[in-house]
Structures are given as C-alpha cells and as structure tokens.
Amino acid sequence: MGQWNRFLTPYKQAVDELKIKFKGMRSQFENDNTNSPIEFVTGRVKPLASIYDKTLEKGIPFEPSEKLAHQLQDIAGIRMMCQFVGDIETVVGLLRQRKDLRIIEEKDYISNEKQSGYRSYHVIVEYPVQTITGEQLILAEIQIRTLAMNFWASIEHSLNYKYKGVFPEEIKNRLQRAAEAAFQLDEEMSQIRDEIQEAQAYFTEFKDSPGTH
Ligand code: 0O2
Incomplete structure (x- = not known):
C-alpha cells in the first residue's frame, strides 16, 4: 500500500494544481466581466479499484x-464543464496556448461520438x-x-457500473435516446446562446450592485 501511495502522490498533486489553475481561468473571465467558457472544474485521482480493472x-x-x-x-483526471458546445473549442484553444503543460494527444468524441452515445x-x-x-512528468487526461x-x-x-457494461436492451435503447436528447438540448441552447449570455451578464451585474437597478 505504501508503494501505491508513493506512486499516486504526484498524481494527486497534479490534479490539485490543475484544478486550482483552471478554476483561476474561470475567475479571470469573471473579473473581466466576460462570459466564462468554463462553467466548473472537477478532478480526481483514479481509484485503485478502477486502476486494477x-x-x-x-x-x-x-x-x-x-x-x-x-x-x-487518466490516472490524473480533470473535467472542465462548459455551457455551450462552442465553448469547448475555446477551452481547448486556451489549453493549447498554456506554457505549463504539453499536449500529447487530443481525442474528439464530439465529432466522432462513441458507439455508446458518449460525447x-x-x-x-x-x-x-x-x-x-x-x-516528475505526469500524464493527465482533461475531459x-x-x-x-x-x-x-x-x-x-x-x-x-451496475450492469458491468452489459445493458439490458431496453436500458440500452433508452440511453441512446437520452444521448440524442442531450445532443438536441446542446443544439437548442447554442441557438439562443446570445440571448442566454446577455441575461447571465445582467444577473452577474445585478448581483454585484443590486441597488443600482
Ligand atoms: P472513469 O471511471 O471515468 O475513470 P484507450 O486507452 O485510448 O484505448 P480508453 O482508456 O478507454 O481508451 O480512453 P478513452 O475512451 O479516450 O477515455 C476513457 C475515459 O473516457 C473513461 O474513463 C470515461 O471517463 C470516459 N468515457 C469513455 N467512453 C465512455 C462511455 O461510453 N461512457 C462514459 N460514461 N464515459 C466514457 P474510464 O476509466 O472508463 O472510467
């Protein structure tokens, strides 16, 4: 166990550091009163049981x-969530210009959706x-x-996890329909993006100085 602990410690450090840095990017957009392409950031070190699997x-x-x-x-894993599909390219662009990490590979499961419906x-x-x-150079997967x-x-x-990858037919079909619905939701929201962002900018401003409206 001690050996695993020693092995995983730098991964934990990488996850902690990247989370702070990426959350910092969001704050910088907020400070500039610009809509942030990053909604929220999470991160985890892959649990030993998943490493084993x-x-x-x-x-x-x-x-x-x-x-x-x-x-x-993906022993070190970071997730960056965006409101709109178009934000994803912006975030990838921000990653490409960073000096504190080196991109090894990009996998586009949005243009090339996985069989499961995963995007x-x-x-x-x-x-x-x-x-x-x-x-120490650490590999990390940013989703x-x-x-x-x-x-x-x-x-x-x-x-x-529940079905160990073997879904009953009905669940499989419903998941496929849900993936299609999620895709449609993203499409719809992208169509009214400007409208939404205007409203969000108004609320942020109002929150900062409620007396002036
Ligand atoms: P967890 O629990 O999230 O850690 P490769 O090594 O390139 O042959 P691999 O390792 O499958 O292939 O890489 P891939 O597919 O690029 O990315 C793996 C991770 O993406 C998964 O990690 C999931 O987090 C996510 N992912 C990929 N496909 C699916 C999917 O169909 N459904 C869901 N929900 N997530 C998916 P883990 O280790 O599988 O899981």
Whole structure:
C-alpha cells in the first residue's frame, strides 16, 4: 500500500494544481466581466479499484511502475464543464496556448461520438510536478464537455457500473435516446446562446450592485 501511495502522490498533486489553475481561468473571465467558457472544474485521482480493472482490460501487471504510468493516461483526471458546445473549442484553444503543460494527444468524441452515445473532448497532457526529489512528468487526461454531455455520461457511467457494461436492451435503447436528447438540448441552447449570455451578464451585474437597478 505504501508503494501505491508513493506512486499516486504526484498524481494527486497534479490534479490539485490543475484544478486550482483552471478554476483561476474561470475567475479571470469573471473579473473581466466576460462570459466564462468554463462553467466548473472537477478532478480526481483514479481509484485503485478502477486502476486494477483497467490493468486487467489492457493486460498489464497491476503494480506501480513506469509501464503503468505510461499506459494509463487518466490516472490524473480533470473535467472542465462548459455551457455551450462552442465553448469547448475555446477551452481547448486556451489549453493549447498554456506554457505549463504539453499536449500529447487530443481525442474528439464530439465529432466522432462513441458507439455508446458518449460525447466529450479529451486532451491528454504531460504536466511537470515539482517533488522533493526533482521534477516528475505526469500524464493527465482533461475531459471537456457540456453540462448536457456530463449529465448523460455520469448517468451512463453509474448504469455501466451496475450492469458491468452489459445493458439490458431496453436500458440500452433508452440511453441512446437520452444521448440524442442531450445532443438536441446542446443544439437548442447554442441557438439562443446570445440571448442566454446577455441575461447571465445582467444577473452577474445585478448581483454585484443590486441597488443600482
Ligand atoms: P472513469 O471511471 O471515468 O475513470 P484507450 O486507452 O485510448 O484505448 P480508453 O482508456 O478507454 O481508451 O480512453 P478513452 O475512451 O479516450 O477515455 C476513457 C475515459 O473516457 C473513461 O474513463 C470515461 O471517463 C470516459 N468515457 C469513455 N467512453 C465512455 C462511455 O461510453 N461512457 C462514459 N460514461 N464515459 C466514457 P474510464 O476509466 O472508463 O472510467
């Protein structure tokens, strides 16, 4: 257990640091009175049980090693949620211009939706963590998705866990319909984006100085 703890500690540090940095990006948009393309940010270190499952799937030894660090790109995981599909490209652009991380790979499951109905944009990055023994490069997976994509993915993830990936036909069909509904919701919201953002800017202003309206 001590060995796993030592192995996972820099991942926890990477997740903590990236969460703070990305939340900081949101605050900067707020300070500028600009609608933030980032709605909220979450992060986690992959639980040992999930690491174990993934090693079985990939046929690699379940031990804290270089090989594992190389093969599992999402031990450090960050999620950035956006209101609108168009915000996702903006967030990816913001990531591409950062100097504190290096993009290794991008996976566009929005243009190329997964068979399950899953939609999201994944960016695999290499992030340097400073440790007492020097710098360590950590791989992290940043998932960027709308609130609707996130809603669908978290429900499907729970059901996947319950049914261990083998869904009854009816659930499978309903999930597919729900994915289509989430897609439609994103489309509709994008159509009235300007209207929504104007209203949100008004509320933010009103919250800051309620007496002046
Ligand atoms: P958890 O519990 O979120 O950590 P590869 O290594 O490239 O062969 P891999 O590892 O499947 O393929 O990478 P992929 O598909 O790019 O991204 C994996 C992660 O994306 C998953 O992590 C999920 O978080 C999410 N994801 C991918 N497909 C689906 C899906 O159909 N439904 C849901 N709900 N999420 C999905 P984990 O480790 O599976 O899960």
